Amino acid sequence: MQLILGIESSCDETGVALVRVPAGGGLPQLLAHGLHSQIEMHRAYGGVVPELASRDHIRRVLPLTEQVLADAQVALADLDVVAFTRGPGLAGALLVGAGVACALGAALGKPVLGVHHLEGHLLSPFLSADAPQFPFVALLVSGGHTQLMRVDGVGQYTILGETIDDAAGEAFDKSAKLLGLPYPGGPELAKLAEGGNPQAFKLPRPLLHSGDLDFSFAGLKTAVLTQANKLGADLPAHKADLAASTQAAIVEVLVKKTVKAVQQSGMQRLVVAGGVGANRLLREQLNAVCAARGIRVHYPELHLCTDNGAMIAMAAAMRLQAGQQQADCSYAFDVKPRWPLDSITASA
Known part of the structure; x- marks a missing residue:
């Protein structure tokens, strides 16, 4: 049996968790986790302020670690490995987690391991009660990343399609900002969209019929800006409709390209991970389309869709x-603010 502590500090959430690896094999089990979100702090600035994020991680990471160990009834000396997010993310924020993890490892004489943030999202559905099995097709929709990939096993990732400009999460956030919604924009836009008409405005579905599996949402953001400018003083009265139309456009592209990827792969299993994977409309439409085609869909638990x-x-x-x-146990560390997921190898 191994006990592994994980520290996440790539952006605006400080997360600490403890998993146990069964001695006889099988999936690791989550024993306890703690999370602090910086949303309220950054909301006043309309987005993440990197320096403030780094300072807050410094304040939060050790108390969270103590909380997690207490919840799991595990002593610090019982840890076998300390893992941390090595990238991608904000350089200063990443350095906090890396520094704390390596300091803990050095103090305890235990090994440390740097982890790819997006691989964390990709594998997060294995923490759910309905864990997937390899191989599968994955839709990874997290912040500035929208990717479709074939996953044959841990570290065996083949990119099938990805965003060539704005990702789905960026389209949600930037469109929300254009509508005057507070940070974090994506969830606020989705909430507003629940009271709107998704067919009120005809917005583009970029690359929907491109023939490939790549994404592009920059044009959609521009169309939202154009429509908002046309409405002018009437925008408040139509804000919910514009939010619903925007969400519908993003979700339609994600659903159709994802289903196409699964069909082309010949597989019958899909994993959806990342923050946008918590979107209610996306889940509803993917579930309906995949059920009609005999495709099994797996998600992380809702509370584990965010960084953790x-x-x-x-x-x-x-x-x-x-x-x-x-x-x-070298305890010499670096971070990778930019780090393509498909570059991961056994020596990463």
């Missing part, structure tokens, strides 16, 4: 189980 330490601890545990990476 559980996904980092889980990814570390699964990489170690698969022999894709080894933890080490």
